[in-house]
Amino acid sequence: MRFFLDLLLLLPLLLIFTLESLLKLFIPKKRKSVTGEIVLITGAGHGLGRLTAFEFAKLKCKLVLWDINKHGLEETADECKRLGSKAHAFVVDCSDREDIYSSAKKVKAEVGDVSILVNNAGVVYTSDLFATQDPQIEKTFEVNILAHFWTTKAFLPAMMKNNHGHIVTVASAAGHAGIPFLLAYCSSKFAAVGFHKALTEELAALKRTGVKTTCLCPNFINTGFIKNPSTSLGPLLEPEEVVNRLINGILTEQKMIFIPSSINFLTVLESLYKNRNFKLAKYNEGLSSGSSCRVPVMLKHFILLTLPCFLRNHPHSSARHFSARKPGTNICCTYKSTTGT
Template identity: 50%
Template sequence: MNFLVETLRFIGLSVYYWLESLVFLVVPRRKKNVSGEIVLITGAGSGIGRLLSLKFASLGATLVLWDINQEGLKETSRLASENGAARVQSYVCDCSKRQDIYRVADQVKKEVGDVTILVNNAGIVTGKSFIESPDSLVEKNMEVNTMAHFWTYKAFLPAMMASNHGHLVSIASTAGLTGVSRLSDYCASKFAAVGFAESVDFEMRSLGMTGVKTTIVCPYLINTGMFDGCRTKWPTLLPILEPEYVAEKIITAIRQDQEILLIPRSCYFLLCLKGFLPVKVAALFADYLGILDFMTSFKGRAKKD
C-alpha cells in the first residue's frame, strides 16, 4: 500500500510541476522584494560582482562586498551608495584562504548582521592545458571556485536555517556542466560548485527549510576580461554574453527563486542532448560547436603562480 500511495503521489506531483514549469514559460513568476535584505557578494570589485552590487543597491538592499582588490572594492562601494543601497560595507577578503573567510565572516556578523542572500561570485581561470597548468594555480582554482563556497556556507547558512529565510547563489559556469579543452581545473572546480550547491539544496528540502532558496547560475562566456581572447564559433547559437545582460538575468532569477539559470537559453537544449548522445557523437558535436579549441587564443587576466 505504501508503494502504491508513494507512486501515485510521485506521478501526481510530477504532472503538477511539469505544468507549473510550462506556465512559467509564458507567465513570469512573481518577483520577491529584496529591500532590507543583507546581501553578501564575493568578487564584488569588478565584472559581474560589481554589476550585481549596483542592481541590488538600486533595489534597496544592504550590501556586504568582498574582494581581494581594495581599489576595486572602493569604487564598487562608491557606485553602490550612489545607486541607492540602504548601506554598503566592504571587506578585503582572500577567498582562497579558509581562515580569512571565517575571520571576515565574523566581522560581518558583528558589524552588519546575519547575511540573508549569499552570492558566491569570486572566481579565477588558469586557461592552460592540464599538463601545462602550474600546481599552485590548479590548487588556487579549487580554493576560490569551489572551497570558498564551503566556507561561506558554513559561516552564513546556520543563521538562514535558524530563521528559515535566506538565499544561496552560486555563480558557476556552463563549464560546470560539460568538459572543455584547456579548462580541466576550471571545469573540475565548477562541476564541484554545481554539485555542492545542488546537494545543499536537497538537504534544505529534506529538512523542511522551504524558506532557504538556492540559485545556480551557469553562463557561457561573458565579456568581462576573464576569458579575454576567446572566440565563439557560432555566435548566434552560443554568443559571448554582455555583462549587463547576464547581471540582469541573475537578479531576476534570484528574485523569482529560480533554482537553475543557464545563459543563453540554447544551453538548456544542449545540456539535454548531452544526456543521451553517444560519447563519440557528443565529442563530434563539441568539435562542431568549437568547444574543443575556443581556448586556443585565450589571454585572460594576469595571474600569479
Template identity: 65%
Template sequence: MASGRATALEFAKRQSRLVLWDINKHGVEETAAECEKLGATVQTFVVDCSKREEIYSTAEKVKKDIGDVTILVNNAGVITAADFLSTQDHQIERMFDVNILGHMWTTRAFLPVMMNNNYGHIVTVASAAGHFVVPYMVTYCSSKFAAVGFHKALTEELSALGKDGIKTTCLCPVFINTGFVKNPSTRLGKILEIEEVVETLMEGIVTNKNMVFVPPNQSVALLLERVFPERALNLLKKMSEVKFDAVIGQRSTQ
C-alpha cells in the same frame, strides 16, 4: 570582479543593504561608491576568498557589526586557460581554493543563521563549464563541476532537513566578456555581456529559480548530451567550435 560589481549595482538599485567582499581594496571601494550613489547602504571588506580563516573571521565581523546576511552571492572565481600539464601546481590549487572551497567556507559561515530562521538565499555563480567540458580548461571545468555539484547537493540537503525557507540559485553562463579568457568565440552564439547575465541572475533570484542557464538553450544541450549517441555528440562539439587563447605545451609543475 566585473560580474560581482554588476551584481552589486543591481542589488543597490533595489535599495539593498550591501556587504561587499573583494581581494582588491581599490576595486571594492569603487564599487561601494557607485552603489551608494544609487541609494544603497554599503560596507566593504578586503578578503582573500582562497583563505578559510580570513573568510571565517570577516564573517564574524559582519555578523557582529552589521547583522544577519539573508542573501549570499558566491561570485569569486579565477581561471587559467592552459593544457593540463602546462597548468602550474599553484594555479590548480588557487582555482579550487577560490572556485569551490571559498564557496563552501562562506556558506558554512552564513548558513547557521539562515537555518535558525529558515530564511535566506544562497547563490552560486558557477559556469557552463560546470556542465560541459572544453580542452585547455581541465582544472577550471573540474572546479566548476564541483561548484554545480555543491549547489545541487546543498539544495537536496536543505530540502531533506525541511528548510524550505532557504532558497538556492546556481548561475551557469557561457563565455562572458570580462577579459578573464582571451579572445573567446563559439559558433553557438555571441559572447555574453556582463549586464545581460546579471539581469538574468537577478530575475532568477527574485523568482527563486534553482538553475539559471545563460543563454537558456544550454538546458536543451544538456538534455541532448544525455540522450544522443556519442558520434552525434562529437559532431555537435565540432559544430559549436569553442575557441579561446590558451597556453599549450609548456610543461611545468612549479
C-alpha cells in the same frame, strides 16, 4: 534511416523546451521583495560581482562586498552608496579559509546576519594540464569551490534558524561541458554545480524550504580579461544581460539559470546521446568535419540556429565568442568573476 530516428527523438524535446519557455514568458512568476535584506557578494570589485551589487543597491538592500582588490572594492561600494544603499566593504582573500571565517565574524558583528549570499568570486587559468602549475590548480579550487563551502558554513546557520535566506552559486556552462585547456576551471565548475544541487536537496531534507538556492550557468562573459575570442559553444555574453537574468532568477527563486537557455536543452541532449559519444563541446567550427557525434550535422545546426529563437531572453546581440582551444599565456582572473563562471 538514422537521421529520421534521431529526428523523432529530438523533436519532442525541442517541443517540450519551447512550450516551457513560452509558458514562462506569458505567465511569469511573481518577483519577491528583497528590500532590507543583507546581501553578501564575493568578487564584488569587478565585473559580474560589481554589477550584481549595483542591482541589489537599486532594490534597497544592505550590501556586504568582498574582494581581494581594495581599489575596485571601494569603487563598487561608493557607487552602491550613491544609489542609496548602505554598503560595507571588506578586503577578503577568498582562497584563504581562515580569512573567510574571520571576515564572516566581522560581518555578523558589524552588519548583521547575511540573508542572501552570492558566491561569485572566481579565477581561471588557460593552459593545458602539464603547463598549469600545481599552485594554479590549487588556487582554482580554493576560490571557485572551496570558498563556497566556507562562506556557506559561515552564513547558512542563521538562514536555517530563521528558515529564510538565499544561497546563490555562480557556476558556468563549463560546469556542464568539458573544454580543452580549461581542465582545472571546468572541474571546479562541475563541483560548483554539484555543490548547488546537493545543498538544495539537503535543505529540503532538513525541511528548510524557506532557504532558497539558485545556480547561474552562463557561457563565458565579456569582462575584458578574455583576449582574442573565437567560436565555441556559444556567444561571449555581455555582463549586463547576465546580471539581469541573475537578479530576475533570484527574485523569482529559479533553481537553475542557463544563459543562453539553449544550454539546458543541450545538456539534456548530451545525456540522451551519451552512448553515442555525443559531445556538448562539439558545437564549434569543426562540427562538420571529423565529429564523432551521431546526430546528423544538418540537424545539429538546425538545433543551434533555431532553438534559441524559441527560448526566452536568448542574447543574440552578443556576437563575440570565446574558445580556449589554443593554450597560450595563462590568464588569471584573480578573485573576480571575470567569466561569471
